[in-house]
Amino acid sequence: MPSSPPSRNLALDVLRGLTLALMIIVNTPGSWSNLYAPLAHAAWHGFTPTDLVFPTFLFVVGGALRLNMKKLAALDNAAFLRTVARRGALIFLCGFLLYWFPFFTADFTPEPIGTTRIMGVLQRIGICYFFAAVIVRLGGIRGALGFGIAALFGYWWLLWQFGDYTLAGNAVRALDLAVLGAPHMYGGDGIPFDPEGILSTLPAIVNVLAGYLAVAWLGHRGRTMAAVGGLAAAGAACLLLAYGWDTLLPINKKLWTSSYVLCTVGWDLLVLAVLVWAVDIGGLRAGLPFFEAFGKNTLFIYLLSSVGATVLALVRVGGKSLHGWLYEKVFLSWADPYFASLCFAVAYMLACWLVAWALDRRRIYIKL
Structure with a gap:
């Protein structure tokens, strides 16, 4: 645990912090039955604001990778591979342990590892980080662009x-069933299907590379209106291509389709352009420390929020979970179910932020 922060990029920190805040809100509603439509994922084909959260994490991972490449470039090939493999593996392991938590059942017998989900959010981040780092190490900017195009069309x-675009008949599910087995897959859609499956991780690497290229562009052009205009133009082009491609290949988060990648990259480029314009060029600072605190300890706060949500679900109060009890007694007692559910999520996010703020105040930055 370093006691001083690495060199930061303010706009990227704000984007990372904003994304984490939104992820906590959408992951911890008071009730999954009472969600405002923008805070719910698309059921299958389609796109909602919530569907932008995870790919934005991958995008900022790519941006951070670009900022760290000067240090990584100083390593020889063997040391470079050890460094990025270790980091990717540790992120993957954190995600796996998160799904296995709390490791014991109510009667203190070990949770069977044979039914623990293998793939997931952090697992995908770890894998994508590793492969994106190797791609830019070997191929640079041209390699990243070439891989991105090949991956999207190849996927x-x-x-x-090898399948279709339905929940039951897609190639992602077929490969995961053959390699991982149903007990190790997500079952929340009614059948074994993992929205962070093995095959769909291929196009997700492109989200990381897009973040890398965006920050490389800013490094080359500087924080200027011309650079902002370039980001915005690229974002608009990605969105036009995405919605045109949607007629042939539906935008679908759970399959992580190529059109979905272009859609999310397009929105991320536009958001980053706005932040660079407002923060780096315009000098906006009001409210930014809130998101900076999240952006400086992102992985730790994400793990904390996930573990905390699991604890709230396991602890029993008055015959129901502590989560349900708090939702009913603290929020549902004065608000309608939808607003109460949102207020619970915001309150939980703010509780996590207090931890991030305390760490930042003490200049404690936890990283792998």
């Missing part, structure tokens, strides 16, 4: 060649 071909 489209794989989906078309």
Whole structure:
């Protein structure tokens, strides 16, 4: 645990902190039955604001990778591979342990590892980080662009060649069933299907590379209106391509389709352009420390929020979970179910922020 922060990028920190705040809100509603539509994922095909949260994490991972490449570039190939493999593996392990937590059942017998989900959010981040780092190490900017194009079209071909675009018949599910097995897959959609599956991790690497390229562009052009205009133009082009491609390959988060990648990259480029314009060029500072605190300890606060949510679900009060009891007694007692559910999520996010703020005040920055 370093006691001083690494060199930061303010706009990227704000984007990372904003994304984490939104992720906590959408992951911990008071009731999953009472969600405002923008705070729910698309059921299958389609896109909601919530569907932008996870790919934005991948985007900022790519941006941070670009900022760290000067240090990584000084390593020889063996040391470089050890460094990025270790970091990617530790992120993957954190995600796996998070799904296995609390490791014991109510009668203190060990939770069977044979039914623990293998893939997931942090697992995908770890894998994508590693491969993106190797790609830019070997191929640089041109390699990242070439891989991105090949991956998006190649993934489209794989989906078309080995299945369809339905929940039961897609190639992502078929590969995961064959490699991981149903007990190790997510079952929240009614059948074993992992929205962070093995095959769909391929196009997700492109989200990381897009963040890398965006920050590389800013490094090359500087924080200027011309650079902001370039980001915005690229974002608009990605959105036009995404919604055009949607007629052939539906925008679908759970399949992480190539059109979905372009859609999310497009929005991320536009958001980053706005932040660079407002923060770096315009000098905006009001309210930014809130998101900076989240952005400086992102992985730790994400783990804390997930573990805390699990604890709230396991602890029993008055015959129901502590989560349900708090929602009913503290929020539902004065608000309608939808607003109460949102207020619970915001309150939980603020509780996590207090931890992030305390760490930042003490200049404690936890990283792998």
